Amino acid sequence: MRRTEGMIVRSIVCIKRVPDSEARIRISADGMSLDPSGVKFVMNPYDEFALEEALRLKEASGQGSVTAITVGPEEARETLRSALAMGADEGVLLRAEAAADGLVVARALADEIAAREYDLVLCGKQAIDGDNMQVPAMVAQMLGVPCATVVVELRVEGGVAKAKREIEGGHEVVEFDLPGVVAAQKGLNEPRYPSLKGIMAAKRKPLSEKDVTLSEPKLELVGLTPPPARPEPQIVGEGPDAVPELVRLLREEAKVL
Amino acid sequence: MRRSHAGARLTDEQREILLLARRFARNELRPGAAARDRNEDSFDPGPTRQLGELGFLGMLIPEEYEGLGLEMLTYLYVLEEIAWGDASVAVSMSVHNSLPTQTLLRHGTEEQKERWLKPMARGEILGAFSLSEADAGSDAAAITTQAIRDGEGWRLNGAKMWVTNGASADLVLMMVRTDEPGSRNGSKGIGAFLVPTDTDGYIPGKKERKMGLRGSETVAVTLEDLYLGPEHLIGEPGLGFKYALEALEGGRLGIAAQAIGIAEAALDHTRDYAEQRVQFGRPISEFQGIQFKLADMATRLEASRGLLYRAALAYDADEARKRKLSSMAKLNASETAVWVTRQAVQVFGGYGYSREYPVERLFRDAKVTEIYEGTSEIHRMIIARELYLERGSD
Numbered sequence: 001m002r003r004t005e006g007m008i009v010r011s012i013v014c015i016k017r018v019p020d021s022e023a024r025i026r027i028s029a030d031g032m033s034l035d036p037s038g039v040k041f042v043m044n045p046y047d048e049f050a051l052e053e054a055l056r057l058k059e060a061s062g063q064g065s066v067t068a069i070t071v072g073p074e075e076a077r078e079t080l081r082s083a084l085a086m087g088a089d090e091g092v093l094l095r096a097e098a099a100a101d102g103l104v105v106a107r108a109l110a111d112e113i114a115a116r117e118y119d120l121v122l123c124g125k126q127a128i129d130g131d132n133m134q135v136p137a138m139v140a141q142m143l144g145v146p147c148a149t150v151v152v153e154l155r156v157e158g159g160v161a162k163a164k165r166e167i168e169g170g171h172e173v174v175e176f177d178l179p180g181v182v183a184a185q186k187g188l189n190e191p192r193y194p195s196l197k198g199i200m201a202a203k204r205k206p207l208s209e210k211d212v213t214l215s216e217p218k219l220e221l222v223g224l225t226p227p228p229a230r231p232e233p234q235i236v237g238e239g240p241d242a243v244p245e246l247v248r249l250l251r252e253e254a255k256v257l
Numbered sequence: 258m259r260r261s262h263a264g265a266r267l268t269d270e271q272r273e274i275l276l277l278a279r280r281f282a283r284n285e286l287r288p289g290a291a292a293r294d295r296n297e298d299s300f301d302p303g304p305t306r307q308l309g310e311l312g313f314l315g316m317l318i319p320e321e322y323e324g325l326g327l328e329m330l331t332y333l334y335v336l337e338e339i340a341w342g343d344a345s346v347a348v349s350m351s352v353h354n355s356l357p358t359q360t361l362l363r364h365g366t367e368e369q370k371e372r373w374l375k376p377m378a379r380g381e382i383l384g385a386f387s388l389s390e391a392d393a394g395s396d397a398a399a400i401t402t403q404a405i406r407d408g409e410g411w412r413l414n415g416a417k418m419w420v421t422n423g424a425s426a427d428l429v430l431m432m433v434r435t436d437e438p439g440s441r442n443g444s445k446g447i448g449a450f451l452v453p454t455d456t457d458g459y460i461p462g463k464k465e466r467k468m469g470l471r472g473s474e475t476v477a478v479t480l481e482d483l484y485l486g487p488e489h490l491i492g493e494p495g496l497g498f499k500y501a502l503e504a505l506e507g508g509r510l511g512i513a514a515q516a517i518g519i520a521e522a523a524l525d526h527t528r529d530y531a532e533q534r535v536q537f538g539r540p541i542s543e544f545q546g547i548q549f550k551l552a553d554m555a556t557r558l559e560a561s562r563g564l565l566y567r568a569a570l571a572y573d574a575d576e577a578r579k580r581k582l583s584s585m586a587k588l589n590a591s592e593t594a595v596w597v598t599r600q601a602v603q604v605f606g607g608y609g610y611s612r613e614y615p616v617e618r619l620f621r622d623a624k625v626t627e628i629y630e631g632t633s634e635i636h637r638m639i640i641a642r643e644l645y646l647e648r649g650s651d
Contacts, residue, residue: 078269085273193281196312196325199273 007062009156010176011054011120013088014109014139015047017072017079018129027224034129034224043079046124048191049085049184053154054122055087056189065089067116071096071108071214077207084202085194091207102134102219108212109135110142118179120161125150135185146176149183174241271331278338286342292474293345294618294639300474302328302383302425302462308339309380312417314353317507318362322370324378329507330569333514339524340518344622345472352421353377356504357384357430360449364492364500372488373428373451385426385454387417387478388501395635398434398498402480404433411435411450411490413458419629423476424461432501441494443609449497451489453591458483469621478606479488508630510572513565513590514552516626517558520594523601523619524554530605541587541604550604555599561590577650581643586638591626598623 004135019034020042026035039140043051051068055084056062068083080091094108113121122144123136133149140147152171153164156178165172166185194202236245251257267275286304293301300630308314316332320322326367332354341346361374376382393399402415413433420429429452436446452459462477492500528551533544541547568582598620602609627633 030392078272081269081273085277194273194277195310196274196277196316196327199270199277200325202273203270 007156007158008061009057009119010117011052011064011082011122012056012066012067012113012116012118013047014123014135015051015068015070015079015083016044016124016127016129017041017070017076018044018127018201021045021128021232027226031223032221041075041079043082043126044127044129046126046128046184047122048124049188050122050124050160050182051086051088052189052191053182053184054120054214055153055192056087057120057156058087064119064139067092067118069094069109069112071099071105071212073098075161077209078188080207081202082194084205084207085199086192087194087198089138089205090223093209095209096125096212097207100130100221101219102130102132103219104214104217106135106138106142107215110139111212113139119159120143120156120178121181123181123183125185130178136181138143140181143179143181145180147181147183148176148187149184152185152187153187154182178192189255262628269520271334274327274331275334275338278313278335279341281307282338286339286346290343290345290472291615291618293343295471296468297466297471298464300425301472302422304343305383306380307344307423309348309383312380313339313350313461314380314383315378317354318374318378320359322362328569328573329510330566330573333510333565333569336511336514337518337521340515341522342518343472343521344515344519344619345470347515348470348473349383349422351508351515352386353384353426355508355511355612356378356386356501357428357451359377359507360430360491360504361451363503364449364496367489368488369491377428378443383422384426385420385422386398386504387420387423387428387429387431389419391418391477395632397501398447400432400434402431402433403438404435404448404450407484410484411488412623413450413480413485414432415480417478419465419482420461420476420478422474423478424454424464425474426454427591428618429478430491432497435497444498445495447498447501448494449491449500451491452480452483452485452486456483456485468624470625471621474611487505494528498569505630506580506583507572509587509636510565510569512626512630513561513568513583513586514591516587516590516623517561517565517596519619519626520558520561520590520597521622523594523598523616524551524558526614526616526619527551527554527601527604530608547604550600554600557593558597558602560592561586564589578643578647581640581647584631584636584639584643587626587631588633588640591623592633594623594626595620 020040023039043179049075052152054066056068066088067090068080068088070080071094084091099105126133137147148163150166151163152166154161159178161178161180162175236242260425312325315324316327320326325427336347339350358377377384390400394395403410431450431452432447433450434446435448436442458481460479465475530542531547534541546565565586568586571579571582603618605616608614
């Protein structure tokens with residue numbers, strides 16, 4: 001296996017515009033979509049880990065490039081601008097209406113990525129709105145390259161990537177030849193804030209847009225329901241006498257013990 | 258945008274900057290604000306350094322000196338957000354951005370700008386400002402700290418008061434007498450010096466114990482035979498007081514933004530608390546007495562913001578009335594902040610009086626905005642004087 005330090009890594013980072021985790025989510029009257037009014041949108045937090053890692057790879061070698069791609073509505077341009085402000089070199093907006101089916105999003109991304117030169121595709125392990133966890137693996141499959149998911153540590157040396165993955169109760173380390181896809185987990189790094197200089201410089205960076213027609217979704221959204229209201233708190237008693245009953249409830253009803 | 262910005266249409270760039278400030282305030286400033294308030298005998302310079310790294314300490318410095326070259330209005334939007342997160346951090350940002358850097362920019366030589374302004378824009382040098390003394394507050398021209406010619410340079414002796422970041426800043430813009438002790442020349446006998454805090458004879462005192470802004474470092478400074486080379490004097494030796502007043506005109510806008518940020522935080526807490534707090538079987542937000550309070554808090558706050566942005570536009574356009582407007586904006590915002598935070602304590606009731614809840618801190622933090630960078634009384638004097646001066650000038 002050939003390993004050379006400081007190789008040029010051309011990274012492509014797939015990002016998604018999602019509602020802020022602090023936003024109050026309401027379901028629209030049709031019961032099929034979120035009511036976007038008054039909701040602030042941000043870059044999917046897991047995608048921030050992916051982007052940060054790509055930026056660090058570039059900074060470590062002093063070479064390479066970072067391209068941010070998103071499939072989304074017109075407004076997703078703002079999310080790309082945030083990526084440029086953080087340090088990405090180029091942004092690509094594939095304009096399309098939102099799709100619930102990860103397959104059609106992965107297809108649009110893979111078509112765009114296949115037409116570019118790249119070494120590494122980085123994604124968040126999931127988007128915090130749809131929670132499908134489909135796109136990274138599907139993109140890798142379509143590109144015919146390996147995929148490491150839930151990655152908390154990444155090293156790239158020569159043409160080889162070594163990824164530490166989070167698995168139940170421990171970690172797993174995998175290695176693969178580039179090009180490949182990495183899906184970032186929380187803990188991979190601490191994403192930077194964009195600097196004001198970065199925000200101003202973002203204006204002068206290339207941001208291309210094109211309309212894409214998504215293929216026919218095979219997965220159809222038929223309904224959304226809000227989480228159940230929290231049950232009223234229950235006071236089981238006072239003092240040490242209440243402890244056995246509390247333990248019983250925690251064990252048998254809440255099932256947390 | 259959650260908060261209105263006087264109906265301003267933000268550019269993409271302004272929106273990004275504002276979102277960054279808001280996120281930074283929410284994630285990095287607000288969580289530690291109560292602890293910084295409690296640990297008043299220690300000082301955490303970390304948040305201010307972070308502001309520097311992100312570029313917030315170079316906002317008003319032109320790009321040719323490695324700043325961002327942004328206008329006053331954008332800067333005030335940001336400062337309000339920072340104050341919303343922690344008013345003690347906002348004061349550092351306000352002082353650095355409006356006082357030492359602006360004076361260097363206006364009156365410094367190219368050599369001085371190269372040596373000090375550029376690193377200040379990059380956030381590597383933190384600047385402070387020092388005018389007040391024990392017996393010179395509103396009557397600032399009564400300062401007695403003295404600079405005497407010593408060869409090429411100057412020898413400084415005296416004692417200053419209320420220096421924000423006086424121990425942890427790197428460079429202090431200090432107003433010192435340059436006239437002779439025997440021939441006092443009032444406000445025309447004062448020079449503006451750049452004093453590096455690592456100079457021999459620069460002796461900061463311990464952190465003052467204050468009513469509010471306890472997270473900020475306020476110290477007295479003693480100067481003992483402190484020697485400065487001639488390159489440390491800004492402009493003319495007799496014009497320092499004029500430079501200081503000029504800088505404070507911009508500084509006032511910053512203090513107004515700080516006051517609005519504090520009041521906005523109080524309004525947020527009060528709105529949420531009133532919804533949760535149940536008395537007489539329902540949330541107190543359903544009682545008209547509380548609703549009226551909330552409505553008045555929000556309305557006065559928005560009115561202050563409107564006046565501040567009006568003053569900021571006048572400042573950016575260098576309008577003749579900018580002095581009057583900046584005094585009005587500062588006077589109005591600070592008195593509004595004190596009023597709004599007092600209502601917040603009242604709505605919280607007993608919990609408002611408890612140090613376990615944030616509004617008593619906001620109340621204490623708000624008070625100083627009526628005092629520093631010109632008391633409310635001084636601003637009323639300035640406004641009245643300007644009313645007469647501008648008469649007939651159309």
